[in-house]
Amino acid sequence: MADPLHERDLARPALDLVAKAAGAYLEALPDLPVRDPAADVLFDRLGGPLPEHGAGTLAGVEELLDIGTRAAVQSSGPRFFHFIVGGATPAAQAGDWITGLLDQPAGLWVASPLAAEAETVVLGWLKDLFALPDSYGGVLTPSATFANLTALACARNWWAAAHGVDVTVDGLAGLPTMPVLTGGYVHPSNRKALQILGCGRDTLRVHTRDDAGRVDLAAIERALIEIDGPAVLIASAGEVDTGDFDPIDALADLAERYGAWLHVDGAFGLFAGVTPRLSHLVRGVERAHSVAADGHKWLNVPYESGFAFVRDADLLGRTFGASNAPYLPGAGDTHLNYNHLGPESSRRARALPIWATLRAYGRAGYRAMVERHHDLAVHLGALVEQAPDLELLAPVTLCVVCFRYRPPEPFTETELDELNRRLGTELIEDGRVYAGTTIHRGKVALRPAIVNWRTVAGDVELFAAVVREIGARVAGELRAGGRAGEA
Ligand SMILES: *Cc1c(COP(=O)(O)O)cnc(C)c1O
Numbered sequence: 001m002a003d004p005l006h007e008r009d010l011a012r013p014a015l016d017l018v019a020k021a022a023g024a025y026l027e028a029l030p031d032l033p034v035r036d037p038a039a040d041v042l043f044d045r046l047g048g049p050l051p052e053h054g055a056g057t058l059a060g061v062e063e064l065l066d067i068g069t070r071a072a073v074q075s076s077g078p079r080f081f082h083f084i085v086g087g088a089t090p091a092a093q094a095g096d097w098i099t100g101l102l103d104q105p106a107g108l109w110v111a112s113p114l115a116a117e118a119e120t121v122v123l124g125w126l127k128d129l130f131a132l133p134d135s136y137g138g139v140l141t142p143s144a145t146f147a148n149l150t151a152l153a154c155a156r157n158w159w160a161a162a163h164g165v166d167v168t169v170d171g172l173a174g175l176p177t178m179p180v181l182t183g184g185y186v187h188p189s190n191r192k193a194l195q196i197l198g199c200g201r202d203t204l205r206v207h208t209r210d211d212a213g214r215v216d217l218a219a220i221e222r223a224l225i226e227i228d229g230p231a232v233l234i235a236s237a238g239e240v241d242t243g244d245f246d247p248i249d250a251l252a253d254l255a256e257r258y259g260a261w262l263h264v265d266g267a268f269g270l271f272a273g274v275t276p277r278l279s280h281l282v283r284g285v286e287r288a289h290s291v292a293a294d295g296h297k298w299l300n301v302p303y304e305s306g307f308a309f310v311r312d313a314d315l316l317g318r319t320f321g322a323s324n325a326p327y328l329p330g331a332g333d334t335h336l337n338y339n340h341l342g343p344e345s346s347r348r349a350r351a352l353p354i355w356a357t358l359r360a361y362g363r364a365g366y367r368a369m370v371e372r373h374h375d376l377a378v379h380l381g382a383l384v385e386q387a388p389d390l391e392l393l394a395p396v397t398l399c400v401v402c403f404r405y406r407p408p409e410p411f412t413e414t415e416l417d418e419l420n421r422r423l424g425t426e427l428i429e430d431g432r433v434y435a436g437t438t439i440h441r442g443k444v445a446l447r448p449a450i451v452n453w454r455t456v457a458g459d460v461e462l463f464a465a466v467v468r469e470i471g472a473r474v475a476g477e478l479r480a481g482g483r484a485g486e487a
Contacts, residue, residue, distance in 0.1 A: 004057075007056065007057045010056075010057040010058060011057075013057075013058060014057050014058060014061045015101075017058065017061050017062060017065065018061065018065065021065045021069060025069050029074060029076070029077045029078075029454075030077060030078055030454060032074045032077055033074070033431040033432050034073060034074050034075070034077060034079050034080050034431050034432065034433060034434040035073045035074070035428070035431040035434065036070070036071075036431060037429065037431060039070045039071040040071065042066075042067045042070055042071040043067075043071065045063070045067055046067060073434070075087075075434075076088050076302075076452070076454075077452070077454060078452055078454035078455040078456065078459045079432070079433045079434065079455070079459045079462065079463065080434045080452065081433065081434055081435040081448030081449055081450065081463060082428075082434040082435050082436045082448075082449075083240075083436060083449065084240060084267070084268050084297050084399075084400075084449040084451055085296075085297070085449075085451070085452070086294075086296055086297045086298055086299065086300040086301070086451045086452055086453075087300050087452040087453050087454055088300060088301065088302040088353075089300045089301075089357045089360070089361065089453050090360075091353075091356040091357045091359070091360035091361065092299075092300055092301040092302060092353040092354070092356055092357035093302060093353070094356060095301075095352045095353030095354070095355065095356025095357065096301070096302040096352070096353040098352055098353075098356070099348055099349050099350065099352045099353060102114075102349065102352075104348070104349040105346055105347075106119070106338065106347050106348060106349040106350070106351070107337065107338060107339030107344065107345050107346050107347050108328070108329060108337045108339060109329075109333075109335035109336055109337050110329065110335070112349060113335075114349070115338075115349035115351060115352075116335065116336050116337070116338060118349065118351035118352055118355050119139075119140055119336075119338055119349075119350075119351040120336060121351070121355065122140070122351045122354040122355050122358065123138035123139070123140070123307065123309075125354075125355075125358050126138070126307060126309075126354070126358075127309065128363075129273075129274060129358070129363060129366065130266075130270055130271075130273045130274070130282075130285070130291075130293075131273055131279075131285075131286060132285070132286055132291060132309055133286060133311070135311075135313065136291075136309040136310060136311055136313065137309065137310045137311075137312070137313025137314070137315070137316045137341070138307060138308060138309045138310070138316075139307070139308055139316060139338055139341040139342040140295075140305070140306070140307050140338070140342075140347075140350050140351055140354070141306040141307060141308055141342055141343070141344075142304035142305070142306060142344070142347075142350075143294060143296070143304055143305075143306040144187075144189060144265070144267035144292050144293060144294040144297075144306045145189040145192060145193070145306075146306055146308075146342075146343060146344075147267075147292030147293060147294070147306040147307055147308035148187075148189050148190050148192075148193045148263075148265055148292045148308075149189075149192075149193040149196060149197070149343060150290075150292070150308040150310075150316075150319075150320075150342050150343060151263050151290035151291070151292050151308050151309075151310060152180075152190065152193045152194065152197060152199075152232070152263060152290075153193075153197055153319050153320070153343070154289075154290055154310050154312075154315040154316060154319050155178075155232045155261045155263055155289065155290060156172075156178060156197055156199065156232075156319075157315055157318060157319045158230070158261055158289075158312070158315060159178050159230045159231075159232060159261065160172070160175060160178075162229070162230040163175055163176075163230070168318060168319060168321075171198075172198050172199075177199070177200065177203050178199050178203070178231075178232065179203075179205065179223070179227050179231040179232065180194060180199070180203060180204050180205065180231070180232045180233075180234060181204075181205045181207060181220050181223055181224070181231060181232070181233050181234070181260075182204060182205070182206055182207070182215070182233065182234040182235070182236070182246075183206065183207060183208055183213060183214060183215025183216065183220075183235075183236065183246050184206055184208035184212070184213020184214065184215070185213050185214075185215070185236035185239035185244065185245075185246055186204065186206065186234055186236055186265070187236065187239075187240060187265055187267065189265075189267075190204070190234055190265060191204055204234075205223060207219040207220050207223065211441045211442060212242070212244070212394070212440070212441055213239070214244075214246075215235075215246045215247070215251070217247070217250055217251070217254065220233065220251075220254060221254055221258075224254060224257075224258040224260060225258070227258075230259060230260065230261070231258070231260045231261070232260065232261045232263060233251050233254065233255050233260050233261065233262045233263065234263050234264075234265060235247075235248045235251045235262060235263070235264045235265070235288070236264075236265050236269075237264050237265065237266035237269035237270055237272070237281070237282055237285065238266060238267065238268050238269020238270070238272070238398060239269075240400070240438075240447070240449075241394075241400065241402055241438045241440050241445070241447050242393075242394035242395075242397065242400055242402045242440065242447070243269070243377075243396070243397045243398035243399055243400035243402075243449075244394065244395075244397050245269060245272075245281045245282070245397065245398075247284075248262075248264060248282060248283060248284035248285050248287075248288070249283050249284030249287070250284075251284070252284040252287035252288065255287075255289070256287070261289045261290070262287065262288045262289050262290075263288065263289065263290045263291075263292070264282075264285050264288040264290070264291045264292070265292050266282065266285065266291055266292065266293045267292065267293055267294045267297060267306075268293070268294060268297040268298045268398075268399070268449075268451060269281065269282065269398060270282060270285070270291065270293040271293075271298040271299075271366070271370050272370070272398055273285065274363070274366050274367050274370045275367045275370050275371050275374075277371060277374070278370070278371075278374060278398065281397065281398065288311070289310065289311045289312070290308065290309065290310045290311065291308070291309045292306070292307075292308050292309075293306065293307055294306045294307075295307060295350070295353075295354055297451055298370065298373075298399075298451045299354065299357065299366075300357065300369075300451075300452065300453045301350075301353045301354055301357055302353060304350070305350050305353065305354065308342070316341040316342070317340055317341055320339075320340055320341055320342055320343060321340045322339070322340055322345070369453055373399045373450045373451060373455070374398060374399060376450045376455060376456075376457065376460050377396050377398065377399050377400065377401050377450050378396050379457060379460060380396075380401045380448070380450070380460040380463065380464060381395075381396035381401050381403075383460070383461065383464045384401065384403045384464065387464065387468060388408055389405060389406060389407050389408065389468060389471060389472065389475075390403055390404070390405060390406065390464070390467070390468065390471075391403055391404050391405075391406040393440050393441070393443060393445050394440060399449055399450045399451055400447055400448070400449045400450075401447070401448055401450075402438075402440050402445050402446070402447050403445060403446055404416065404420045404443060404444065404445045404446060405419060405420055405423050405446075405467060405468070405471035405474075405475070407419075407471070407472070407475045409479075411475075411478075413443070415478060416443070416444070417443065417444040418444075418478065419471070419474055419475055419478055420437060420443075420444040420445065420446065421437060421444050422474045422478075423437075423446070423467065423470055423471050423474050424436060424437035424444075424446065426470050426473075426474060427446075427466070427467065427470060430466065430470060432462070432466050433459075433462060433463045433466050433467075435447065435448040435463070435467075446467065448460075448463060
């Protein structure tokens with residue numbers, strides 16, 4: 001095998017192979033274990049030295065399909081409840097294939113007017129879906145981490161300007177530390193954004209009023225009075241361990257009163273706004289200066305997909321506009337060049353799968369899905385409360401159920417932590433369902449999240465049954481002498 005030019009007639013047969021395998025794979029997906037540890041041996045076939053002479057198009061594609069469909073964690077299937085991982089709706093998945101097929105460089109308008117126009121359209125649709133003012137600027141990002149980065153970069157720009165500095169041109173030198181205040185629900189990606197931005201991740205001031213991490217509004221207000229100048233507030237719309245929310249409206253009041261910037265991290269929680277049943281959770285989000293969310297979580301668009309909105313639309317360009325390399329469009333260019341509005345330069349046309357899924361299911365489809373997931377979370381919460389050996393650790397607010405295994409016989413808190421930690425590990429090894437552990441109010445807990453369009457009642461019921469089965473076994477082992485400290 002040599003130059004791919006010699007295999008140009010195989011582009012279509014290669015895609016046919018994928019489409020054929022996809023049919024069988026998708027049919028099996030709802031019943032596959034989330035992970036088959038026996039398939040790890042296939043990783044050997046990924047390795048070896050760089051091939052000097054390739055295997056050829058069809059052989060290469062066949063091999064990857066074989067390894068991939070068997071060794072993948074089936075995170076797009078209905079029983080992956082770990083972290084907060086969405087699936088891919090049929091339309092979004094096909095839209096993603098179209099994105100690959102067309103392979104558009106989506107940074108500059110001239111390179112793909114299609115991608116730029118589609119991005120403008122889907123950003124408008126998303127603003128509408130989440131009831132955000134249409135005047136907000138926006139950009140698609142690879143993730144909520146990048147969306148938080150994008151938003152906080154704009155906040156930094158605004159804050160430095162208030163100190164008379166153009167941070168885009170001159171950087172942070174000579175400026176004081178940017179005050180960033182939040183509650184205990186803050187997601188680590190915000191710290192990561194601050195660390196990337198040169199603001200320092202440990203400068204984040206976390207004001208909590210209890211061990212669950214609920215925000216202490218009075219302490220934030222006192223801090224704002226003391227700062228007596230521009231500051232940044234981060235509100236969490238959807239905390240990853242319990243799905244709980246910061247009071248966005250109250251934080252917006254503080255931002256207004258003290259002239260602060262309010263950023264809302266709504267990676268998955270922003271979707272509460274899609275249904276009247278839950279929209280009270282995000283009340284006030286339309287008053288934020290910036291909002292970040294994910295497409296690859298609750299929108300159920302394939303990785304990677306996120307989006308950021310900024311109230312002062314011009315700030316995006318001022319923050320991310322490139323220096324004028326002679327080959328780039330100049331100041332006279334009136335087209336939207338999205339690579340001047342976000343941290344990336346070259347990027348994929350990630351508007352296309354978003355367009356496809358919103359076109360296919362519309363507002364009503366997403367409302368129905370979010371309500372169904374909320375119903376499923378409430379259902380799982382009820383199963384937990386009814387089971388004598390499970391303990392709900394936080395109210396079910398949205399799509400996350402925070403609970404632990406707790407057998408009727410007395411175990412100390414330390415032993416319960418040990419039990420649940422082992423349970424978490426064994427759950428992953430078992431592979432029928434997937435969930436992770438966290439520490440909630442000092443207790444080791446499971447925190448399944450339900451955000452996959454495929455998930456139905458039978459999946460969460462199986463989840464509860466598997467947790468009880470493995471929990472009982474681990475509890476038995478601990479009772480039989482393997483308790484913490486004795487092992
Ligand atoms: C998942 C999540 C993020 C980070 O999103 P990525 O898509 O993983 O980068 C940020 N904030 C919250 C609240 C999240 O749930």
